[in-house]
Amino acid sequence: MNQDPPRRLRYAMVGGGTGAFIGAVHRHAIALDGLAELTAGALSATPEKAIASGRALGLAEAHNHGSWQALLEAELARAPDERVDAVVIVTPTDSHFPIALAFAAAGFNVVCDKPLVHTGAQAEQLVAAVAASGAVFGVTYNYTGYPMVRQAREMVRSGVLGAVRKVVVEYNQGWLATALEGTGNKQAGWRTDPARSGIAGALGDIGSHAENLVSTVTGLAIAELVADLGRMVPGRALDDDASMLLRFAGGAHGVLIASQVNAGKENDLRLRVSGERGTLEWRQEEPNRLVHYRHDGPTEILTRGSPWLCEAARRAVRLPSGHPEGFIEAFANVYRGVFADIRARSAGVVVDPLEADYPRVGDGARGVRFIECAVASSASRSWQRFEPDQPAG
Template sequence: MRRLRYAMVGGGRDAFIGAVHRRAMALDGQMELVAGALSSDPEKARASGRDLGLADARNHGRWQDLLDDELKRSADERIDFISIVTPNHMHYPVALAFAQAGINVVCDKPLVHTSTQAEDLAHAVQRTGAVFAVTYNYTGYPMVRQARHMVQSGQLGEIRKVIVEYNQGWLATKLEGGDNKQADWRTDPSRSGIAGAIGDIGSHAENLVATITGLEIEAICADLTTFVPGRKLDDDGNLLLRYTNGARGVLIASQIEIGGENDLRIRIFGTQGSLAWHQEDPNRLLHASLTDSPRILTRGSGGLCPAAVKATRLPAGHPEAFHEAFANVYLGAGEAMRARSEDRALGALEGDYPTLADGARGVRFIELTVESAKSEAKWTPWS
């Protein structure tokens, strides 16, 4: 089985997430970086490519040049997919151009700035058949997939309530405008979009609930706040959610909670039991039953569902975490790409990754949350 060839847009020198993506793709030895346009600054882009050993002919200063060059290459040399790890405002033009060219896309979240842009991507993918994945990486944790299985198989009964929190404190002071590149673009509406914390990490929280429970939002009651003076976007969000099955939800996404690092956690309560998972302790899943004693399920132990087993690389007691979760998203997307190239259907455990539809739903969630926060009405219906 040959390695899938990929190019990257963004993720060059001084970038954090690009290196995470590359390490994740390298874990299973199935993907190979062969081309790139690694920065919006052409000189920095080419210098970053040289750092990673890219051949001069495939080391580009602009993403448009990268696409033009790939389309000139033969099928046995052209990239299999593009990985987009730029600030949010560049997701749409890059993803649309490659999808329209029929090249598979893996794009960081949130997907794009508007639902209209998401619809454009959907039309392009429908026309060309390109695989399109969105890197909601927390869906790649084995115990998240175990939680999804337990909910889907009815072990919790009917879901009544979900509480999801993403607590960070790194933006408790005004870091933007200085040397912190991450703070600078994430708090800039022209690059980040209409939302701050709710777009950056609240979208992860929404996706985690949807992935595990399958619940669909009926209405949102949102309170978004900008606590740090001079900041242009929200840095704290508190939401009440109503789901179409009658369940209720609470979602917190904050980047001003001092002491919070990457504190993503979810609790799910049904008529027959509950589950609790914490991203900072990702190899454990707490399960409480209406009739039996509470138990702790651990990654790599016996009795887990096939999807959780497949997502596990090391024996129990050897911690797996952030990079491996990213790798599982890429693994599922890669399986879909291979199936596409071989003109075959996916196998039973293949193609487990967040799709364009997940990304589009996340964009709509951000839009409606901002709308709700500005409205005097108590509830903003999902539409």
């Protein structure tokens, strides 16, 4: 007997209206697999722009709202089986906490951009709300969605390299090498504003990605760190350059660099993990290749789509080998994991971990505490213990 295919999930978006780069990225990524459709939204902090953006995207008037509060109220007024299945938050960081907390506490599944919130205390409150509601909560550390990142994770964690000794992660950009925030650039304006970005600039924007990439691939816990945060562009209120040394539980050492003043650099995220028996290297600008340097054998270049990759990497591939996949597809892989978890929980079944492969609210909370610890270290010019489950003092 033929069964009808499952309906597409419904999602609402907060932020991401006309002219917002990241909102369009999220929508394109979600659309890639056809698993969910945008049915509601509050697409800007300005009510008039929010309504106009929703109309441009074809939202029905009854589902097109001028504020996130109106969106929440309208969804709660609907019958449970008519509500959206998830709420996607793509606003600047300063509004993440109230929006995410309100929807999660009300039992809605949430996907939120990073950094998750401004403070460790907020992160702790949000984690508790998610646990109490039982909602799915994903954080879009999108680089974890690349197939070759998942391949690296499997190789490191299965012991291919032996015990990890050294981890080096760099995220180099040059877009803030000048005082772009003074030219009216909207993205630069809020990224360099402490009221909107919180206590960190480049550290929060891209350093959080670097920390998450290290944690995802290696599984190692940072035990302590010493950080040096700089403001290279005169008059800038937040760091635009961050360098730090890491010590991991178990004895491995690491280096993390996150800079947005490397003139000429575009989006140069790179990771190197060295163990007793070899080294892995991956670059975001060449994401379909993973290089394996062996201590006692020839160097191996692993490519996306190859049949000998691990299952997690194979599942993250949509095109045959040799056809490049990239940024949008990595985002889509994160969303595919979130949606698999939502469907499983709604059906009351245990989800396959390989299907529900996505960063969770706990990952986002750890990232916030990492930022706080690094800022405290730089201010005190000293090593700081990193307690991933506790806000920094």
